[in-house]
Amino acid sequence: xxxxxxxxxxxxxxxxxxxxxxxxxxxxxxxxxxxxxxxxxxxxxxxxxxxxxxxxxxxxxxxxxxxxxxxxxxxxxxxxxxxxxxxxxxxxxxxxxxxxxxxxxxxxxxxxxxxxxxxxxxxxxxxxxxxxxxx
Amino acid sequence: xxxxxxxxxxxxxxxxxxxxxxxxxxxxxxxxxxxxxxxxxxxxxxxxxxxxxxxxxxxxxxxxxxxxxxxxxxxxxxxxxxxxxxxxxxxxxxxxxxxxxxxxxxxxxxxxxxxxxxxxxxxxxxxxxxxxxxx
DNA sequence: CTGACTAGGTTTCCGATGGTGACTTGATGC
DNA sequence: GCATCAAGTCACCATCGGAAACCTAGTCAG
Numbered sequence: 421x422x423x424x425x426x427x428x429x430x431x432x433x434x435x436x437x438x439x440x441x442x443x444x445x446x447x448x449x450x451x452x453x454x455x456x457x458x459x460x461x462x463x464x465x466x467x468x469x470x471x472x473x474x475x476x477x478x479x480x481x482x483x484x485x486x487x488x489x490x491x492x493x494x495x496x497x498x499x500x501x502x503x504x505x506x507x508x509x510x511x512x513x514x515x516x517x518x519x520x521x522x523x524x525x526x527x528x529x530x531x532x533x534x535x536x537x538x539x540x541x542x543x544x545x546x547x548x549x550x551x552x553x554x555x
Numbered sequence: 556x557x558x559x560x561x562x563x564x565x566x567x568x569x570x571x572x573x574x575x576x577x578x579x580x581x582x583x584x585x586x587x588x589x590x591x592x593x594x595x596x597x598x599x600x601x602x603x604x605x606x607x608x609x610x611x612x613x614x615x616x617x618x619x620x621x622x623x624x625x626x627x628x629x630x631x632x633x634x635x636x637x638x639x640x641x642x643x644x645x646x647x648x649x650x651x652x653x654x655x656x657x658x659x660x661x662x663x664x665x666x667x668x669x670x671x672x673x674x675x676x677x678x679x680x681x682x683x684x685x686x687x688x689x690x
Numbered sequence: 691c692t693g694a695c696t697a698g699g700t701t702t703c704c705g706a707t708g709g710t711g712a713c714t715t716g717a718t719g720c
Numbered sequence: 721g722c723a724t725c726a727a728g729t730c731a732c733c734a735t736c737g738g739a740a741a742c743c744t745a746g747t748c749a750g
Contacts, residue, residue, distance in 0.1 A: 433588060435609035440588075442662030442669065449582050449737090453568060453575075465698055474570035476738050481699060491672025501746065502697040512668055519661045522654040527577030533647055534577065537626025584708090600727055611709050616728060636717060637726040692750090700743070707736065714729075720722085 445490065446516070450475055450483045455509065455517040456524065458493060462508035492516060580625065581651070585610055585618045590644065590652040591659065593628060597643035627651060 434440070446452065453472050457463060463471070469480055484507055487493040492513035498504040509517060569575070581587065588607050592598060598606070604615055619642055622628040627648035633639040644652060 433592070433607045438666035438670075439659055439662040442666045443587055443658070444584055445669070446658075447582055447584050447587065449579055452578055452582065457568070466696095469698095472568045474738095476740095477699070478701090478739090479737065482737095489673050489676045490669045491676075492669070497698095500697090502695090503745075505698060512665065512672075515665060516661055519657040522657065523578070523581075524574055526651055526654045527574040530647065530650060531573035531577045534580070534625045534627070535573075537647075538624050541624045541626075601725090604727095611711095612728070613710085613730090614708065617708090632727095635726090637724090638716085640727060694749085695747085696745100698744095700741105702741080703739090705736105705738085707734100709734080710732085712730085712732105715727095716725105718724085720724105 450479055451487065452520050454483060454487065455513060455520060458507060458509040459514065459517045462506045465505050468507065585614055586622065587655050589618060589622065590648060590655060593642060593644040594652045597641045600640050603642065
């Protein structure tokens with residue numbers, strides 16, 4: 421489906437594959453949300469913290485650090501009275517953020533179906549074994 | 556940027572927001588890879604295990620179970636000699652898998668830049684403090 | 691001078707998550 | 721009788737993520 425440069429056996433699902441590395445990079449609870457926010461313009465630490473309900477300081481700081489390391493966001497320190505730090509999305513980060521938009525759209529439009537399916541699955545459990553043999 | 560039906564304060568980043576739930580659902584190392592494989596047709600347990608280098612039996616079984624629960628993949632048991640189980644993507648799952656394609660494309664085309672940035676960041680550390688004051 | 695407050699973190703502790711490898715079940719070939 | 725295969729489960733351990741306390745530096749109120 422998608423070839424990897426480092427593929428020896430033609431398998432794009434090799435653990436060392438760059439695609440896998442990139443996927444692992446963004447496959448966490450917070451990266452997508454942070455990039456989504458920064459898409460709308462630069463933001464400061466505590467502002468991000470307030471916007472993203474439920475994130476801990478540790479995870480915000482940690483995630484921002486790794487995003488900076490990977491060149492997806494930039495960090496600017498202003499020597500104001502209490503020091504001010506501003507985070508902004510980089511051009512590279514912006515290209516990623518764009519690809520995540522369909523994902524958010526999908527989430528918005530299909531979550532109902534997922535929740536429905538989940539409820540049905542949990543409700544059945546004993547009386548209607550949906551996962552039955554076929555022969 | 557994207558409104559939530561359950562939003563009290565207009566903040567799409569509320570922790571109870573359906574978008575957040577959906578995002579959390581797919582934000583793990585394996586979901587995207589499994590859906591990507593099943594997009595190409597149904598597959599059996601051990602086949603998936605072999606294709607996805609590095610996944611443990613436990614995580615494959617666990618992830619498939621939660622994908623089935625959410626109606627994104629279906630599970631069919633054939634009462635063959637050693638019992639055979641086939642997993643296939645559902646129409647709903649297919650709509651999600653489609654939105655993930657740009658993500659894989661991004662990974663393939665931009666991973667080099669990310670790796671480069673990461674190397675630069677790690678290399679500097681002491682002698683070139685890129686994260687400096689501005690005024 | 692002391693204490694409090696601010697922004698932006700870091701540290702510590704603890705429970706949840708994920709990986710490893712052994713074990714299971716039921717039929718089949720050697 | 722013994723090993724094998726498919727599709728898991730289980731027990732054990734290491735790491736991850738969250739909560740809350742602490743830190744630093746500067747400034748202000750009393």
